[in-house]
Amino acid sequence: MSENTEIRPFRIDVPQAKLDDLNDRLDRTLWPDELPDAGWDYGVPVGYVRRLAEYWRSGYDWRAQEAKINRYPQFTTEIDGQNIHFLHVRSPHEDALPLVLTHGWPGSIVEYLKVIDLLTNPEDPSRAFHVVIPSLPGFGFSGPTKEKGWNRYRTAKAWAELMRRLGYDRYGAAGNDGGSFVSPEVGRLDPGHVVGVHVTQIFSFPSGDPAEFEKITPEDQKALEVLQWFHDNKMSFNTLLSQQPQTLSYAIYDSPAGLLGWNAQLFGDAADVDDDFVLTNTMLYWLTGTATSATRFYYEDAHAEHPKEPTTVPLGLAMFDGDFVSMRTFAERDHKNIVHWRSYERGGHYAAHLVPDVLAEDLREFYSGLR
Numbered sequence: 001m002s003e004n005t006e007i008r009p010f011r012i013d014v015p016q017a018k019l020d021d022l023n024d025r026l027d028r029t030l031w032p033d034e035l036p037d038a039g040w041d042y043g044v045p046v047g048y049v050r051r052l053a054e055y056w057r058s059g060y061d062w063r064a065q066e067a068k069i070n071r072y073p074q075f076t077t078e079i080d081g082q083n084i085h086f087l088h089v090r091s092p093h094e095d096a097l098p099l100v101l102t103h104g105w106p107g108s109i110v111e112y113l114k115v116i117d118l119l120t121n122p123e124d125p126s127r128a129f130h131v132v133i134p135s136l137p138g139f140g141f142s143g144p145t146k147e148k149g150w151n152r153y154r155t156a157k158a159w160a161e162l163m164r165r166l167g168y169d170r171y172g173a174a175g176n177d178g179g180s181f182v183s184p185e186v187g188r189l190d191p192g193h194v195v196g197v198h199v200t201q202i203f204s205f206p207s208g209d210p211a212e213f214e215k216i217t218p219e220d221q222k223a224l225e226v227l228q229w230f231h232d233n234k235m236s237f238n239t240l241l242s243q244q245p246q247t248l249s250y251a252i253y254d255s256p257a258g259l260l261g262w263n264a265q266l267f268g269d270a271a272d273v274d275d276d277f278v279l280t281n282t283m284l285y286w287l288t289g290t291a292t293s294a295t296r297f298y299y300e301d302a303h304a305e306h307p308k309e310p311t312t313v314p315l316g317l318a319m320f321d322g323d324f325v326s327m328r329t330f331a332e333r334d335h336k337n338i339v340h341w342r343s344y345e346r347g348g349h350y351a352a353h354l355v356p357d358v359l360a361e362d363l364r365e366f367y368s369g370l371r
Contacts, residue, residue, distance in 0.1 A: 085141035086134035091120040096128035098168040104177020106263035118360035140284040144293030151300040156185035174198040187313030196314040204330035223325035241298035249292035316340030316366035320347030
């Protein structure tokens with residue numbers, strides 16, 4: 001049976017019954033106990049999640065957030081047997097460079113809403129982009145996934161097909177978090193069409209070769225210390241999602257407070273992230289029933305065969321304070337054409353939301369020489 005390649009207009013319109021069910025479940029939440037003065041030592045504090053849940057129930061306005069997303073043209077299409085949802089916002093400047101932006105977990109397309117207008121209609125028309133923002137397979141309206149294997153490589157292949165289907169012969173690929181895994185693979189897979197890849201993290205780690213450690217810089221050493229702290233204190237989610245996502249699913253699929261608590265472990269440390277941002281991202285998992293399938297991305301990626309050869313398409317990094325610290329010594333082992341490396345003193349993990357002007361300018365700078 002041949003694949004249906006039709007691109008269909010899409011608009012979010014959540015039935016009121018789903019919102020009523022959500023409110024009922026929030027009303028009946030059973031809150032766990034916790035030790036006094038535990039803070040974040042044992043995980044996400046009850047007080048943090050309870051405050052968010054109470055706002056979710058009594059103050060948060062989904063319809064307003066739904067309308068914000070619906071401001072932008074959305075579509076769905078079937079690629080490799082999977083329904084793919086995406087925003088497609090063309091610049092008023094016809095010669096703009098197409099750019100596919102990829103989010104991560106527990107984020108969503110909401111990560112990039114604040115950069116759309118900055119990228120599509122800048123003061124200088126020669127630096128404009130046509131923007132494509134897909135929901136990762138298994139996330140939001142691109143889910144749930146229907147079969148095994150939706151790792152970063154299969155996703156990259158789908159993105160290359162999506163851009164081809166949209167009629168884009170030359171384009172850029174950019175991403176954050178999981179998108180920083182996917183985007184370099186789009187460049188590896190489709191180097192004849194991808195002019196450059198831009199990411200906010202380069203996830204390159206020591207291989208164990210003693211010769212590598214002889215090359216590390218003081219900046220690399222600092223980054224290794226941050227990485228070690230993260231491994232010792234924050235990696236439990238990665239281990240669980242990579243090994244037993246289905247076991248977790250019963251808690252986060254059935255309980256909105258459970259989903260909020262689980263996702264909040266990576267939102268809660270981003271102190272500048274507003275409550276509406278946290279809840280709107282969480283809503284896209286809850287309303288679409290993709291809390292489980294999104295976590296499978298980690299399992300599929302952990303069980304994939306990873307290429308050993310470095311990427312060669314021009315690569316740029318924008319690194320933001322409070323986020324993962326990329327290590328250039330190891331990055332240059334995995335990527336042979338790093339042409340742009342910038343570090344900013346603000347922004348955090350969700351830079352596209354928190355400092356959209358900074359990220360948009362970095363994207364414009366990186367791609368200015370690649371058009």
